[in-house]
Amino acid sequence: MTDNTAEIFLRKHGIKPTAVRTLVWAEARQQSETFTLADMERWMPTMDRSSIFRALRLFTEHHLLHVIDDGSGQQKYCVCRCDSDRHLNHVHFTCLRCGKTYCLEDYAIPTIDLPKGFTMEEAEYIVKGVCGDCAAQK
Numbered sequence: 001m002t003d004n005t006a007e008i009f010l011r012k013h014g015i016k017p018t019a020v021r022t023l024v025w026a027e028a029r030q031q032s033e034t035f036t037l038a039d040m041e042r043w044m045p046t047m048d049r050s051s052i053f054r055a056l057r058l059f060t061e062h063h064l065l066h067v068i069d070d071g072s073g074q075q076k077y078c079v080c081r082c083d084s085d086r087h088l089n090h091v092h093f094t095c096l097r098c099g100k101t102y103c104l105e106d107y108a109i110p111t112i113d114l115p116k117g118f119t120m121e122e123a124e125y126i127v128k129g130v131c132g133d134c135a136a137q138k
Contacts, residue, residue, distance in 0.1 A: 034077060037074075068101055091127060095128075
């Protein structure tokens with residue numbers, strides 16, 4: 001994604017495309033797997049941590065990224081690649097061997113019948129096990 005394309009995309013989603021936001025979005029958009037703030041710092045060594053974090057938080061608020069708490073102690077981010085709210089209701093898989101977390105967007109979080117008067121606002125569903133790559137290394 002070129003800087004100009006990133007700027008247009010951010011504007012379309014109600015985000016003022018500053019230089020930092022444009023660069024952070026261009027880097028995030030390239031990722032096919034989940035990533036952490038530390039990953040972004042490593043990929044963008046000339047940018048300070050707080051600027052990257054603020055951009056990631058803004059993208060999350062605008063539903064361009066979603067945050068995954070997989071129990072590792074680090075928030076992981078994933079680019080929302082679908083046009084619907086499906087990105088809010090899909091399953092995540094964390095590999096206990098390599099530590100990678102995957103978005104399984106084709107697998108919806110099961111519907112839960114809540115008690116009368118309860119309203120669901122958010123749901124997280126994480127399956128833990130061994131990913132295909134790690135299983136193949138046996």
